[in-house]
Amino acid sequence: MTATAAPTTETTGENAPTEALRPHAEDAFAAELSALAAQDDRPRPARWKLSPWAVATYLLGGTLPDGTVISPKYVGPRRIVEVAVTTLATDRALLLLGVPGTAKTWVSEHLAAAVSGDSTLLVQGTAGTPEEAIRYGWNYAQLLAHGPSRDALVPSPVMRAMADGMTARVEELTRIPADVQDTLITILSEKTLPIPELGQEVQAVRGFNLIATANDRDRGVNDLSSALRRRFNTVVLPLPESVEAEVDIVSRRVDQIGRSLDLPAVPDGVDEIRRVVTVFRELRDGVTSDGRTKVKSPSGTLSTAEAISVVTNGLALSAHFGDGVLRPADVAAGILGAVVRDPAADRVVWQEYLEAVVRERDGWTDFYRACREVSA
Missing domain, CATH: 1.20.920 (Histone Acetyltransferase; Chain A)
Known part of the structure; x- marks a missing residue:
């Protein structure tokens, strides 16, 4: 008997069936994102899927002129979302800061989904996160066979976002060792990722930006250097008011x-x-x-x-x-x-x-x- 892959069900909206236990935001809410894009006639920054107004509407919810209801993804002060979205439209990276459980990861995922249509360019911060996770690594079989080359290079999610003009995400930034954190400084200030082994560099194209999250309770674990913190616009997500x-x-x-x-x-x-x-x-x-x-x-x-x-x-x-x-x-x-x-x-x-x-x-x-x- 020949084994066949189980059929997958494509997700087209919030209520659509799917084989994935937890679909990515751009899949789970594809219908809402499509409806917003179809009716969004406002200016969009380079390579953005939606205008800043539409991104904010996607997060906060609302009703479109054709009657389509956009469910709220974040319940909280509107100004917080507007500042976060505006930050991503500039050359400043965004740091979402707050105590555990204030939806930092949830907001970062939905922001990336609405802005770039892809929330998967993710670096998960832990005490063991290596520099390669932020910069690049190597395919060692290729490296040993042919030496350093672009074919042997394995780009990180951040590097891919830079090359494609998309939004990268770094979760739990303060969990990452300080020397690894600082690899972001050149990326965020010069918008460049040097590859000294090849004598080359990757320059970020328009549309690139980065969203990081950090936990208020993690102060003292791996505090951000002042040089790195200056590269971020910090938005504090509060606990629900009532x-x-x-x-x-x-x-x-x-x-x-x-x-x-x-x-x-x-x-x-x-x-x-x-x-x-x-x-x-x-x-x-x-x-x-x-x-x-x-x-x-x-x-x-x-x-x-x-x-x-x-x-x-x-x-x-x-x-x-x-x-x-x-x-x-x-x-x-x-x-x-x-x-x-x-x-x-x-x-x-x-x-x-x-x-x-x-x-x-x-x-x-x-x-x-x-x-x-x-x-x-």
């Missing part, structure tokens, strides 16, 4: 993830989503939502991204081991795992919060009991 905004963000994202995993619809569990968000915000802020009771904060970040994870896992529990409706028992274990990172100190914080706040709150009895059960 409970309603955060509930909206969590609901939208969980709904997207849930559809790909065939989980129950989010509206059936909106009360539990609000409860998860409320708990995270109160512990994060160190005070209850009514401002009357101060509480201790645990060591974890309790970010919006973690709230999304807790609710998604709860939906999976309710779908596979419950009645399909999100209930307190489905999210209790996830909340405990998010809050109690330090088994000694955080467990005390959580127990005090349960007894002083959750126990006394009207309508939270089932949630209190579920949390006590998993915390025992």
Whole structure:
């Protein structure tokens, strides 16, 4: 018997089926990007797929003249998105800065998808990221057989973006060793990548730019040099301003993830989503939502991204081991795992919060009991 590849389903929009577990932004939202491009009559920078106005509309959402609804990818201050998009239209690189879970990676991916139609020119920063990941590497078989040549050179995502006039992405920049970070200085200042082995260089063509993300909590890991930081325009992504905004963000994202995993619809569990968000915000802020009771904060970040994870896992529990409706028992274990990172100190914080706040709150009895059960 001859094995054949499983058929793939092409993605044409947010709701279209796909074989990919997590389609790239330009694939998952292809229909919206196409609709924007068709109706976008504003000036576009060189090699941009959309105008700056259309890029901002793609991220923030809106309704086009023909009635096409563009779903919001980022829920937050409009000015932040406008500054970020404008930065990419200049020769300044963009640094998205914020605490964990403020959608830095999400925003960078969607910006690249809207600007260049390709969000895959990505360097993932880690403590082990080598210089070659930002500059270039070598095909050693070619190198040994024929010596240094352009055929033997393996371009990095940044190098490819420079040559093609596209947007490159560097995730978790402050996780990258300082000497590797500094390879970006010449690229961002001179728009040139020297190849001394060949006596050549790659010059960035119009349309090239770079988006980097960095974590506020990573200060001191590998701080950016002042020389490198000057090459970036920094945009700080804040935490959601209100409970309603955060509930909206969590609901939208969980709904997207849930559809790909065939989980129950989010509206059936909106009360539990609000409860998860409320708990995270109160512990994060160190005070209850009514401002009357101060509480201790645990060591974890309790970010919006973690709230999304807790609710998604709860939906999976309710779908596979419950009645399909999100209930307190489905999210209790996830909340405990998010809050109690330090088994000694955080467990005390959580127990005090349960007894002083959750126990006394009207309508939270089932949630209190579920949390006590998993915390025992």
